[in-house]
Structure formats: C-alpha cells, structure tokens
Amino acid sequence: MGITAYGYAMSATTIHDLTGPQATATRRPARTQPPSTPRSSSAARRQVAREVALRVGAVVALVAIWWAVSAWGKPDPTLRPSPLLVWHTFLDLANPAGAGYNGLTLWGHLATSLRRIGIGASAGVGAGLVLGLLMGTIRPIGIVLAPLLNFVRALPPLAYFSLVVVWFGIDEKPKLMLLAIAALPPVAIVTADAVSSAPKALVEAARSLGAGRLGTIRDVVIPSALPQVLVGVRLSVAIAYSSVVAAETVNGLPGIGGMVRDAQNYNNTAVVLVGIFAIGFSGLLIDGAIALATRRTSRWRSLT
C-alpha cells in the first residue's frame, strides 16, 4: 500500500504559517528590539561614563605618582625620568622633520618592527592553522605534535634566540623566524582542540545531507572552530608582539625593540620608556582590532 496510490497532490497551501504563542516565546530577543527601556539605557550610559571616569582618573593618578617620584630629591633622568622629559623625548622622536633615534623617527622604528611582526606572525599563524587542522582531524599527528608544541610554547623566545642566530645569522631571517616560532604554538594548539571538538550532531547533519569528509571539514568543522581559532590567533599575535624586543636583541636597529635595547646601553631611559609605550599602545590597537573581528565572526555563538 503506497502513499502515492491516491494520486492526489495536496497543495502547499495546506501548510500553515506557524505564529502561535510558542513561536514568539522561544524566539530570542532580536537585534532590532531595544534591549532595554529608555530609562535603564540612560542608567547604562551613566554606568559607562562612571567607568571611563574611573579609568582616566587612575591614569592621571599614576602619572601624578610618577611625577612625584621623579621630582623627589635630586633629579635623576636615568633612574627616574620625569613624565615631562619622556613626553618631550616622544615629541622629538615622533617629529617627522626631527633627527629621530639613530637616524630614524619613532614611526620608522615602529613600522620596521610592525613589518617584522606582520611577516613573522603571519607565517607562524599560517603554519599553526595548517598544523592545528591536521592535528585535529588526523589523530596520530595530534598525538605526536601536541607535546612538542607545548614544549616550544613553554620556552621564552630568548631561550631559542641564540639557536636561531647560530642557524640564520643576524639579519632579518632570525628575527622573522623567532617571531614565527613564538606565534605558531598557541594557534596550533587552540585550532587542534577546536577542530577535534566540532559538534558531532552538526557533523552528522552535514553527512545526512551528503557531505563527504572534505565537505564536512569545510562546511562544519572549520566554521564551528572559527571563533575559537580567532582567539588562538589573537593569543599568537600577542605573543609575537611581546617577543619583538627579544627578536631585536642582536642587530635590532632599525626597530622599536632594537631602539629600546640600544637606548638602554646608553642609559637613555626616556627613550626606553617611549619605546615601551609605543610597543604597548600599538599592541593594544592591534589586539582590539582582532578582538573586534572575533566578535563579528562568532555572533552566532552567543545567540545559539
């Protein structure tokens, strides 16, 4: 007895649109809906304003303490350069028409280092992504490589810097290698973990639609892992960033890390501080940009 035996096709209009109380009850709050009433949103704004004020106040207090310490007793620009001295040093170094440091402005040094970080970290992150994907999808590879990567991750970059110099000399190569080696393990480990923990229910769903092994990886494993992978990328870039001074230990000029090292040799603490601030602030900017990208791609995660 087949169901086609009746030869009468019901039209699609018998399918009712389902907009009962249930439909609205289980729907999550849409983006278009204001999350709260006007009164509470102004309260939220006041809360934000209070937080901003608190932070600005803390920075002002910190600079005041710094100024007080530097003004204590006999001025000592090597041990305790004043905020004003550091500010003026910054203006000098940042002035495009000025002498800069070692013949290059602060921006020149920063750009050189950023370029190194860009190339080194990209290579490290790229290799880390591929390794992580392989480790997460092919078990033996993961079993062999995971301890090795954790070992490398535990090393401070300065520990393998000597080896890198012995192997690659003192030009650009060792610097890029060091940054790449520093950036590789975190993203690889996180990616391997994210890939191997892809939701089985969704993998099965894709298979039920006819996905092969590659299709499953492309359409389920990678998209589901992406938010976590981007967290790994963020971690890797941060580590590459914090390794830039180590990478520019030898023959680091031009370069912001090299500038810090070199100025330290001449007891020029103000330049050291300008360099530290430059690294710190540019690092914050880049981290913020990656964090923003992460939020964009993982919106579905918080809503499902």
Add this chain to the structure above:
Amino acid sequence: MSPAAESSSTQPAIAVTAVRRSFGRGATAVPALGPIDLTIAKGEFAVIVGASGCGKSTLLRLIAGFDTASEGTVLLAGEAPVPGRHSGIVFQQPRLLPWRTVGGNIDLALSYAGVPQRDWPATRDALLERVGLVGLATRHTWELSGGQQQRVAIARALAVPAPVLLLDEPFAALDALTREVLQEDLRAVSAESGRTAVLVTHSVDEAVFLGSRIVVLSARPGQIVLDLPVDLPRTGVEPAEIRASSEFARIRGELAVELRRSAATPGAA
C-alpha cells in the same frame, strides 16, 4: 545500466535482514536490538513505535548508515546505506548550522546534491514554500522558533535527492500545538513527494496519524511484536476528519494496548 539499477524497480526500498545490534564487547556486550527482519516497500510511510530505550532510534541509525549492525544486513535499494546518498534524515533537534542563514542551510544540501548554483534560489524557495516558510531564506536560524527551525530541517532533508526520508522523533521537542500542525504538514509533504519514509516515535497518535504501516518494537532488545497496516486515506481528507474517524480510534486503541504490553516484555534473547 548496471544490473543493480535494473533490478531496483523490484527491490524493496529498505531491507533489514536478521539484524542485531549490541553495544560493548564479549561477555559484557548488551544486546540493544534484534533480531529484526523488516522490509519496507517504495512509497510506504512506516512508523516505528516502542517504549524509550527499546532500540528504535538505533534501528533508524542503522537504516541511515550512521551505525553498522553487529549481525545481519541493512540494504537500501540493494546497497549498504550511506547517509545523504540513500536517505535524507530529520533529527529530533533541528541541527541547523547556526553560522548559515535559513537559505544557506538548504543551499548546502543542494550543493552536495550537485544542483548547479544558478538553480539554488528557485529550488530553495520552492522547498521553503513546501514547508510553509515563504520569505524566510535570509533569516538567521536563531531568529526562528523551534517549530520553524524543524520545518527548515525538513526542507533541508527534502533537498537531498534520495528516495528515502528518515525521521527520528522529529517533533518530540515541540509543544503539542506545533507538533500537531507539523504532523499535518509532514503528512501532506510526504504524500506529495511520494518518498518512502520511516519515522520513529513513542507517540501513538503520531504513529496512527502519519503511518501507512506501524511497526511496534518490544522492550530492549527491540524485536518486532506487531506489524500493522493503516488504511486511512493519505490525501484529499482534512486532518481533523482523520483524527475524528472511527478507524483512527480503532487502530489507536489496538496500538495503545499492544504498546503497553510490549513495553513490559523484553525481546527473547
């Protein structure tokens, strides 16, 4: 044409032969299912009912090809089943990909099916219309209600160009009202598509309303204790009429008694 394709017209859509499935190994192995022999002809809407834990979902997973039998064979159109090739599947949860839109979820099935990309929009819209979701293709899955999401899952499974549709308690997670509406829609859609269907449920009402044939499984290890044809009209009748008919009530009563008895009796080892 291969011999297999030639004989496919005479082959049953699904042939389960002497199948057993046990979990674990050796002395600690727990038999979950079988032995089962079940042949489902093309175009049948078979409903498998049984108490929780009787192995009915296990049986469906074997038919889908997600699992392999410990003993015996499962053949769909004469071949070992491959998910997505021999059958489309609707799970208890919608299992939509949350990073894709509603339309994107259906496109995925179309891409695996080898439908040329220029035909996707029309095909997708037709499928969505079939399950009553006109104009929702660009929505995110999380913007839909549970019932709507399950409709998308059904549309997605229908996009799979396989002759068999498998449904594993597809409405169990929905409220009573939504469930009834979706049952009616599924009945219409399956009659329209003419696909062979196997639905697993523990609801007597659902079984009688949807099935052209009802198979009752005993308690674990699940064995067939009743194989009941349902002679309610499949098309051209209002769902309410079917539910109110005396035939519906008769089968429903018979099934309820049998189900209660079978739930208490495990299959013979």
